Amino acid sequence: MEKSVRKYWPVFLLPTLIxxxxxxxxxxxxxxxxxxxxxxxxxxxxxxxxxxxxxVFSDSTxxxxxxxxxxxxxxxxxxxxxxxxxxxxxxxxxxxxxNIFRTIFFMPNLIGGIVLGYxxxxxxxxxxxxxxxxxxxxxxxxxxxxLLILMGWQQIGYMMIIYIAGLQNVSPDLIEAAExxxxxxxxxxxxxxxxxxxxxVTICTFLTLTNSFKLFDQNLSLTGGEPAKKSQMLAxxxxxxxxxxxxxxxKGIGQAKAVVFFLLVVVIALIQLRATRTKxxxx
Amino acid sequence: xxxxxxxxxxxxxxxxxxxxxxxxxxxxxxGGDAPASEAGADASAEAETGASEAAAPAAAPAANAGxxxxxxxxxxxxxxxxxxxxxxxxxxxxxxxxxxVTAASGEYETTLQSEIAKSEAPTMFQVNGPVGLNNWVDYCxxxxxxxxxKGLTSEDYALKDADGVTRGxxxxxxxxxxxxxxxxxxxxxxxxxxxxxxxxLKKAAEDITARKDELGFSAFASTGMDSSxxxxxxxxLANLPIYFEYQADGINSTEAIKGTYLDxxxxxxxxxxxxxxxxxxxxxxxxxxDARNEFLDGKAVFYQNGSWEYSxxxxxxxxxxxxxxxxxxxxxDEANQGLCTGTENxxxxxxxxxxEDIAATLAFMNWCxxxxxxxxxxxxxxxxxxxxxxxEASPNVFVKQDADNTAAGKKPVSWNFTTMPSEEWKNxxxxxxxxxxxxxxxxxxxxxxxxxxxxxxxxxxxx
Numbered sequence: 001m002e003k004s005v006r007k008y009w010p011v012f013l014l015p016t017l018i019x020x021x022x023x024x025x026x027x028x029x030x031x032x033x034x035x036x037x038x039x040x041x042x043x044x045x046x047x048x049x050x051x052x053x054x055x056v057f058s059d060s061t062x063x064x065x066x067x068x069x070x071x072x073x074x075x076x077x078x079x080x081x082x083x084x085x086x087x088x089x090x091x092x093x094x095x096x097x098x099n100i101f102r103t104i105f106f107m108p109n110l111i112g113g114i115v116l117g118y119x120x121x122x123x124x125x126x127x128x129x130x131x132x133x134x135x136x137x138x139x140x141x142x143x144x145x146x147l148l149i150l151m152g153w154q155q156i157g158y159m160m161i162i163y164i165a166g167l168q169n170v171s172p173d174l175i176e177a178a179e180x181x182x183x184x185x186x187x188x189x190x191x192x193x194x195x196x197x198x199x200x201v202t203i204c205t206f207l208t209l210t211n212s213f214k215l216f217d218q219n220l221s222l223t224g225g226e227p228a229k230k231s232q233m234l235a236x237x238x239x240x241x242x243x244x245x246x247x248x249x250x251k252g253i254g255q256a257k258a259v260v261f262f263l264l265v266v267v268i269a270l271i272q273l274r275a276t277r278t279k280x281x282x283x
Numbered sequence: 284x285x286x287x288x289x290x291x292x293x294x295x296x297x298x299x300x301x302x303x304x305x306x307x308x309x310x311x312x313x314g315g316d317a318p319a320s321e322a323g324a325d326a327s328a329e330a331e332t333g334a335s336e337a338a339a340p341a342a343a344p345a346a347n348a349g350x351x352x353x354x355x356x357x358x359x360x361x362x363x364x365x366x367x368x369x370x371x372x373x374x375x376x377x378x379x380x381x382x383x384v385t386a387a388s389g390e391y392e393t394t395l396q397s398e399i400a401k402s403e404a405p406t407m408f409q410v411n412g413p414v415g416l417n418n419w420v421d422y423c424x425x426x427x428x429x430x431x432x433k434g435l436t437s438e439d440y441a442l443k444d445a446d447g448v449t450r451g452x453x454x455x456x457x458x459x460x461x462x463x464x465x466x467x468x469x470x471x472x473x474x475x476x477x478x479x480x481x482x483x484l485k486k487a488a489e490d491i492t493a494r495k496d497e498l499g500f501s502a503f504a505s506t507g508m509d510s511s512x513x514x515x516x517x518x519x520l521a522n523l524p525i526y527f528e529y530q531a532d533g534i535n536s537t538e539a540i541k542g543t544y545l546d547x548x549x550x551x552x553x554x555x556x557x558x559x560x561x562x563x564x565x566x567x568x569x570x571x572x573d574a575r576n577e578f579l580d581g582k583a584v585f586y587q588n589g590s591w592e593y594s595x596x597x598x599x600x601x602x603x604x605x606x607x608x609x610x611x612x613x614x615x616d617e618a619n620q621g622l623c624t625g626t627e628n629x630x631x632x633x634x635x636x637x638x639e640d641i642a643a644t645l646a647f648m649n650w651c652x653x654x655x656x657x658x659x660x661x662x663x664x665x666x667x668x669x670x671x672x673x674x675e676a677s678p679n680v681f682v683k684q685d686a687d688n689t690a691a692g693k694k695p696v697s698w699n700f701t702t703m704p705s706e707e708w709k710n711x712x713x714x715x716x717x718x719x720x721x722x723x724x725x726x727x728x729x730x731x732x733x734x735x736x737x738x739x740x741x742x743x744x745x746x
Contacts, residue, residue: 137567228714
């Protein structure tokens with residue numbers, strides 16, 4: 001076996017490597033190069049140095065989009081994980097109809113983001129107009145809350161499934177032992193269950209964090225960045241820079257924004273992974 | 284043994300994916316000697332990028348394999364069907380394969396950008412005027428000596444770059460104004476002939492609003508500020524203050540707009556939103572379909588839009604029931620003001636395409652505007668008025684009205700929104716107008732978006 005692996009490794013490795021190079025590595029390098037260029041289409045590019053990057057940081061809409069995204073990511077990560085975990089705890093207690101509940105909570109995740117965005121836009125606009133408040137396209141706060149509701153509705157079910165799987169893996173022996181030792185249900189939850197599901201927490205926070213940070217389609221369809229780009233998140237801001245403006249220099253600036261965006265996502269994800277990993281326990 | 288089976292299976296699976304990946308690539312050059320199959324593969328790729336499906340010519344005779352082919356990226360979704368048919372007919376007649384792909388509404392620039400970078404790039408595309416040409420000038424073939432340019436009714440319909448070289452030709456002339464339901468207007472006690480100025484329009488609209496419940500309809504269809512509809516106001520309506528300012532200053536474009544007639548812009552916008560089918564607060568969510576349906580259902584007398592709406596309105600109304608009023612904003616010689624007539628549709632030929640393809644494209648363009656079938660399709664099926672000597676008369680009632688107006692000595696308002704500095708400028712103005720309509724923003728914000736942002740965007744677009 002050992003020998004044949006040594007002999008046939010290219011057969012196993014090369015296809016993936018080639019696909020990875022064509023599909024990821026090459027476009028990625030090309031993309032970074034483009035961020036230093038002025039171009040209209042990728043066939044005719046002109047190198048302009050780092051001027052695109054200086055423009056990125058002097059763009060007030062990008063800075064606003066960054067803070068909006070950061071705030072949204074924080075709020076949605078906390079909200080989604082807390083609620084998903086609570087529902088998971090409830091639905092691992094053997095209540096009647098557990099499976100039906102799990103299915104129903106999971107369902108929204110199966111619908112695409114653009115569709116959800118438009119549906120919620122109609123729902124929320126209806127509600128706001130009933131209350132006599134400015135509609136979504138005019139109301140930054142409503143846009144923010146709307147996005148939170150939408151993302152929560154869509155993602156809680158998915159995270160719930162991961163937490164349920166984690167909770168079911170907590171050995172009953174441990175819980176029984178704790179009960180015999182006289183632990184209260186609260187103690188069992190905080191001292192046994194939560195430490196034991198830390199791997200799930202790592203996965204779920206990673207997913208919600210990156211999903212929220214990279215959010216695009218829900219943002220596009222629910223608010224479209226209105227009013228006046230105040231509810232625009234980073235990904236939409238990049239798209240907007242790239243496509244809504246005429247003149248070659250904007251493509252390069254959009255590309256530079258995308259590179260900055262990539263670095264932000266990587267840094268945040270790494271910090272988060274390290275932070276939650278250290279809390280994981282073996283049992 | 285079991286392990287071996289698994290590893291064999293796995294490596295087969297991997298190889299299969301690799302081969303599949305290479306396979307699709309290998310297929311393209313293999314089809315090189317049969318253009319039809321290439322065009323077919325191209326069309327299916329288009330469908331993936333969100334553009335609407337193209338009907339590739341079914342079978343091109345093998346004899347024409349060495350000649351050029353045409354790939355037209357169409358801007359007008361409402362005319363997609365007719366273009367597909369015209370392309371198929373052309374192929375049947377001459378054997379030159381013509382692919383027509385239509386970009387989704389509002390996605391033309393995006394689609395063009397990705398399409399033109401492909402190896403099978405559009406040979407024929409369109410720009411919306413001087414600002415659009417600025418973006419694409421490197422890709423625009425010199426049309427100065429082309430047959431089609433010589434057929435234009437007026438030199439004005441040739442789009443020239445900064446050096447005076449013709450890079451595009453207008454292929455459709457359109458008019459917009461306030462589409463009026465004559466029957467309802469008469470029911471309210473007014474007639475089209477009596478509305479000759481902004482004051483007349485205001486009087487009629489406000490009177491209709493006052494008697495709204497009794498009459499059962501409103502003055503204006505909703506001034507929808509959803510992105511499907513806001514261009515009617517941030518672009519088309521905004522053309523009027525720009526036009527009158529250019530007229531007053533004797534210029535054709537500017538790096539910094541002064542906003543001389545912004546108060547008039549405010550007056551007409553106020554009139555629209557306050558005499559409408561819905562509350563101004565709800566406008567941000569109203570779409571183009573909403574406004575059209577309100578007009579079709581007889582819930583509104585006036586509806587600001589253009590001659591391109593004729594085909595959808597003609598399904599319900601007879602020609603006698605429809606009229607188009609000039610958009611009066613209370614500036615200039617209103618009695619002699621005509622409809623807003625012009626174009627933002629210029630055909631360009633991709634200069635990067637191969638020589639055969641360029642020749643084929645020029646021939647196709649020329650055929651569209653000179654042959655009997657081409658001119659007939661464009662006039663009757665698409666409802667276009669084409670600015671060529673060989674044009675057929677269009678049955679479009681709004682187009683006819685524009686011709687009558689001009690014949691009666693009324694001066695058409697030209698389309699100056701092609702000189703607006705960028706899409707971004709329009710979007711910012713749109714946001715400001717939406718907020719103003721709903722009461723969450725002030726008119727000062729609109730002014731800033733109109734005047735200050737023009738200079739900002741102009742310098743950004745021309746650096």
